[in-house]
Structure formats: C-alpha cells, structure tokens
Amino acid sequence: MEGSETGWGQPAEPAPRWRALLDRARFGGRGVEQAAVERHAEEAPPPRPAEPLPRRASGSGYSGRVAPVGQSADRPYGAEPGYRAEPSYRVEPVRPAQTYGGQPTYPAEPTYPAEPAYPTEPAYPTEPAYPAERAYPAEPAYPAEPAYRSEAAYPVVPEQRRPEPTESRYTLLDNGYRHAPPPVESRYALLDNVGYQPPAPPPPPVPTPKPPTMAGRPGRIEWRAQSAESDLERAAAVLRRDLGTPRVIAFANPKGGVHKTTATVLAAATVGSVRGRGVLAWDDNELRGTLGLRAGSARHARTIRHLVADLVQIEIREGPELLEILDDYLRHASDGSYDVLAGEESPRFAQRLDQFTVKRVLELLRRTHDVICVDTGNNVESPNWRTVMQAADQLVVTTVPREDAAFSADWMLDLLHEEGMGELADNAVTLISCPTPGRLPIQADLERHFATRTRAVTVVPYDPALETGSSIEYHQLQAETRQAWLRAASAMLEPFAR
Numbered sequence: 001m002e003g004s005e006t007g008w009g010q011p012a013e014p015a016p017r018w019r020a021l022l023d024r025a026r027f028g029g030r031g032v033e034q035a036a037v038e039r040h041a042e043e044a045p046p047p048r049p050a051e052p053l054p055r056r057a058s059g060s061g062y063s064g065r066v067a068p069v070g071q072s073a074d075r076p077y078g079a080e081p082g083y084r085a086e087p088s089y090r091v092e093p094v095r096p097a098q099t100y101g102g103q104p105t106y107p108a109e110p111t112y113p114a115e116p117a118y119p120t121e122p123a124y125p126t127e128p129a130y131p132a133e134r135a136y137p138a139e140p141a142y143p144a145e146p147a148y149r150s151e152a153a154y155p156v157v158p159e160q161r162r163p164e165p166t167e168s169r170y171t172l173l174d175n176g177y178r179h180a181p182p183p184v185e186s187r188y189a190l191l192d193n194v195g196y197q198p199p200a201p202p203p204p205p206v207p208t209p210k211p212p213t214m215a216g217r218p219g220r221i222e223w224r225a226q227s228a229e230s231d232l233e234r235a236a237a238v239l240r241r242d243l244g245t246p247r248v249i250a251f252a253n254p255k256g257g258v259h260k261t262t263a264t265v266l267a268a269a270t271v272g273s274v275r276g277r278g279v280l281a282w283d284d285n286e287l288r289g290t291l292g293l294r295a296g297s298a299r300h301a302r303t304i305r306h307l308v309a310d311l312v313q314i315e316i317r318e319g320p321e322l323l324e325i326l327d328d329y330l331r332h333a334s335d336g337s338y339d340v341l342a343g344e345e346s347p348r349f350a351q352r353l354d355q356f357t358v359k360r361v362l363e364l365l366r367r368t369h370d371v372i373c374v375d376t377g378n379n380v381e382s383p384n385w386r387t388v389m390q391a392a393d394q395l396v397v398t399t400v401p402r403e404d405a406a407f408s409a410d411w412m413l414d415l416l417h418e419e420g421m422g423e424l425a426d427n428a429v430t431l432i433s434c435p436t437p438g439r440l441p442i443q444a445d446l447e448r449h450f451a452t453r454t455r456a457v458t459v460v461p462y463d464p465a466l467e468t469g470s471s472i473e474y475h476q477l478q479a480e481t482r483q484a485w486l487r488a489a490s491a492m493l494e495p496f497a498r
Contacts, residue, residue: 232483235490239274241497246366249492250392251431252376252385253399255408259433261285262466263398264375265295269474270482270489271371272337278370280330282361283343284388285377286352292342294472295333302329303342308357315364323368334473339369355387362391371493380415389421394492395428397454401440406449413453428454429491434462458488 251264264281272279283291283304292303307314307329317325331340353361365372374388389395397413399405409430416425430450432443443459451457463481466472474482 232486235486236274238490238494238497239271239486243370243493243496244498246370246372247393247493247496248362248366248372248374248388248391249394249396250374250376250388251396251398252389252412253397253405253409254378254380254412255405256378258398258400258405258408259431259435260398261289261291261294261375262472263396263431263433264291264373265472266460266474266477266485267396267489267492268295268338268371268373269333269472270485271373271493272333273335273474274486274489275370276337279338279373280341280365280369280371281338281373281375282341282365283375284353284358284384285343285375286379286382286384287377288345289343289375289377291375292331292340292345294470295331295338295340299331300328303344304353304361305344307341307361308353311357311360311364315360326364326368335475337474341365343375352382353384355383358384358387359391362388380412386419389416389424392424393496395424396492397428397430397450398433399430399446399450400433400435401443401446403442406446409450410453425453426455427495429488430454430457431488432457432459434460437462456491458484458491460484460488 249267251260251267253260261283264283268279268281281291281295283289285291310329314322314325314329329341331342332338333340362372374392376385376388379385395416397409399409413425413428416422430453432446432450434440434443447457447459461481461484463477465476465478465481477485
C-alpha cells in the first residue's frame with residue numbers, strides 16, 4: 001500500500017532508483033504508474049492453481065487433546081496450512097476419430113451365419129372331385145285348398161252341457177289298473193257293514209206240497225233264507241278248518257296311525273278264540289312298537305332282542321322241549337287264546353333285523369304255531385319289511401277313512417307290483433277301521449276303490465273300548481265289533497281253509 005506498507009501491515013523495502021529510470025526508458029512516454037503496473041505483472045509469479053478444499057480428518061475421539069511438545073499448535077498469522085497434493089489421475093489418451101467422408105466411422109457389426117434352409121413340406125394330393133348331385137324330379141303341384149266358408153255361414157248349434165262324471169275322486173289312485181268287479185252273488189257282499197246291497201233276486205217258486213210217497217221217490221223240499229246266525233257260523237267254521245301249512249298274515253301300511261297294531265292284536269285274538277291255540281302276534285316294528293304293551297300279560301320283560309341273542313340254542317330243540325324253551329320268550333293273552341312276541345320297547349337297545357335273521361325267526365315260529373300275525377313297520381325300504389312281505393301268505397292293508405291313509409295304502413300296492421309281488425297285492429284284503437262312531441261319506445268311495453284293487457274289503461266299526469289306547473281285551477268289545485272281526489278274519493284265511 002502506498003509503497004511503504006504491505007497488505008499485512010509490514011514496511012516494504014524502497015524501490016531502487018535505477019528501476020524507475022529503467023522503466024522510463026522502456027515504456028517511453030507512458031506514465032510511471034502504468035509502467036509499474038505492467039512491470040509488476042511481468043515480475044509477478046505465475047498464479048498458483050486453486051487448491052482443493054481441505055478434507056475433514058477423522059475424529060480422534062477427544063477434541064481437547066494437548067498438542068505434542070516441540071511442535072507449535074498455532075501457525076503464524078497469515079500462513080496458510082499445507083495440504084496434501086491430490087493424487088494425479090491418469091488421463092486417457094484421446095483416440096483420433098476415424099473419418100469417412102467427413103463423418104466418423106464406427107466399427108462394422110459382426111456378421112452372423114445365415115439360417116439353414118429347412119426342407120419344404122410335401123405337397124398333398126388334391127381332393128378328388130365328387131360327382132355332382134343328381135337332379136331330383138320336381139314335386140308335383142298339389143291342388144289348391146278349397147275356400148272355406150266364413151263362420152257366419154255355419155248354423156249356430158246350441159251348446160250342450162256335458163254330463164258330470166259319476167266316478168269317484170279316487171279314480172286317480174287306480175293308475176289304470178282294474179280288477180274284474182266281484183259278482184253280485186259274491187260271498188263277501190255281507191262284509192261291507194250295512195253298505196250298498198244289490199237287489200235280491202226274486203225267490204224261486206215254492207213247490208206245492210205232495211203227499212208222502214213210497215220209498216225211492218223224492219219227498220217235500222223246503223227253502224229257507226240264510227240268516228245272520230248261519231253267516232257267523234260259516235265264518236267260524238272257516239277258522240276251524242285245517243290250513244294245510246302254517247300261514248303268515250302281514251298287516252301293512254307305510255303311514256302311521258292306521259290301526260296296524262290294533263288290527264294285528266284283534267285278528268290274532270279272533271282266530272285264537274275260535275281255534276283255541278297255535279296263534280301268535282309278532283311286533284316287527286323297528287321303531288319301538290307298542291304291541292307288547294297293548295296285548296299279552298307282562299309276566300316278563302323279554303323281547304325279540306333276547307330271542308335273537310339265544311336263537312342258536314333254541315333252533316336245535318325239537319318237539320315239547322322246543323315249546324317249553326320258546327315259552328320263556330313269549331307273552332300270553334289274559335285268556336290264553338294267543339301268544340305275543342314283543343318288539344324291543346327300549347330305544348337304547350333297538351336294532352334292525354337283517355333279512356337272514358327275519359327268515360330264521362319266521363321258520364322257528366312256523367314250527368310251533370299255525371297262524372302268525374305280523375305287525376310290520378313303516379319303512380318300506382327296510383330289508384326287514386321286504387323279507388316279511390316275501391314270506392307272507394296273506395296281506396292285510398289297514399287304513400282309516402282318511403285321504404292321506406288311502407293314498408299311502410294305494411301307493412304301497414303300486415310298490416308291490418313294481419317289486420314283483422303283484423299276486424300278493426291282488427289277493428290282499430283291505431281292512432277299513434272306523435275311528436269314530438257313524439259312517440263317513442268318504443268311506444263309500446274307499447270301499448268302491450279298493451274293491452277294484454284287492455280281493456276283498458272288510459269294515460270294522462268303532463268301539464269305545466279301543467279309544468283309550470290301553471291294553472286290548474277281546475271279551476270287552478261290543479257284540480257288533482266281535483262279529484265284524486269274525487267276518488274279517490274269515491275273509492283273511494278262507495283261501496287256505498280246506
């Protein structure tokens with residue numbers, strides 16, 4: 001500054017006089033200041049390249065450490081610290097660009113081998129030319145339809161009302177199947193319990209009495225009308241006859257509450273009261289039947305379950321020994337007219353019998369009894385139910401005067417026809433039990449319908465002794481009820497009586 005002091009406050013050395021003279025000779029008439037500036041620019045050392053920014057040294061872990069002895073920690077004021085020179089990096093040489101026509105040329109891409117030539121597909125033969133379809137003769141021209149008259153040209157015919165059909169509403173149950181109607185003089189005409197009776201034929205002429213004649217000539221002939229007492233006597237006589245072999249009567253209807261158990265008990269009681277022995281009622285209901293509770297004395301609690309468990313030891317017995325050991329598994333009616341093989345009454349031990357066990361039980365009972373009445377269950381798909389139907393000699397279709405019960409019974413008959421047991425269904429006896437006093441209007445329709453599907457139709461009246469559902473005592477029934485059951489039992493066994 002001003003030639004006496006430097007920028008750092010120190011006195012500068014005075015310029016020698018000869019330098020000013022030399023500057024004046026060199027620069028001529030230019031000013032001393034300009035010459036000094038130019039001279040100063042010439043003498044100034046070349047500019048030092050800019051140093052990079054100092055790098056931050058890694059921490060020593062303690063910022064207040066004392067500088068080592070012998071080396072001043074403080075540098076002189078104005079002195080710049082010395083930094084390490086940056087490593088020199090190698091400079092890549094510049095490749096001179098190849099020029100071609102003023103443009104740089106790049107190395108040519110490598111050439112790839114050409115793909116091999118694949119064989120061409122063989123030429124398939126062309127399809128043969130089919131002959132053209134032959135020309136069919138043209139259809140003949142039909143004459144034009146005649147012109148019809150308008151509706152107004154026809155005479156007006158008064159509408160005639162069609163007569164109402166007289167068939168029963170149960171004709172839909174027949175499925176097109178018809179039996180030959182029973183003859184007017186059928187012996188089952190009296191079994192409809194004061195139903196429709198055909199007009200009686202006129203009585204034959206009574207011959208005039210003649211005086212007694214000599215031996216070898218006919219005497220007087222008398223005609224007597226058949227009374228109700230003689231009809232009951234004939235029914236009882238049928239039950240006393242020899243049946244040839246033991247007979248199995250199955251009481252069936254897939255619907256519950258149609259008096260299957262009641263009919264089984266009363267049929268066994270009726271036949272047993274006439275024959276005196278050899279009649280048994282078996283409760284073969286898989287779902288806890290009640291026949292053992294409504295019939296027979298409860299002198300023990302053995303059921304079909306105990307009989308099946310000991311069946312092997314019982315089957316090997318013969319004669320009186322067999323009757324004696326089998327009696328331990330049967331219950332008896334109060335009057336001793338029939339025996340009872342009770343079904344399982346406890347649902348915990350209820351079991352379904354297979355077809356082989358059912359056949360063995362039936363064969364055992366046939367060796368000791370003449371008439372076996374079986375109360376079947378409601379499961380028509382059960383092997384037990386089908387085995388009883390195949391072994392039955394007589395089927396009794398039980399129902400009540402209700403539409404649902406009649407539909408169920410009719411469906412069962414169709415099922416038997418489909419399963420190859422149509423003969424059993426055709427020869428069946430329909431038993432209609434009246435649950436209330438009086439005659440319902442639907443009862444007549446049911447009688448006419450089932451008369452076309454089964455061999456006979458029988459009707460048993462209402463009895464107050466059966467309304468409570470307790471044990472059934474045959475001698476407590478009304479006389480009319482016992483007579484109706486006598487006719488019904490006679491209709492069941494008549495085809496087998498000799």
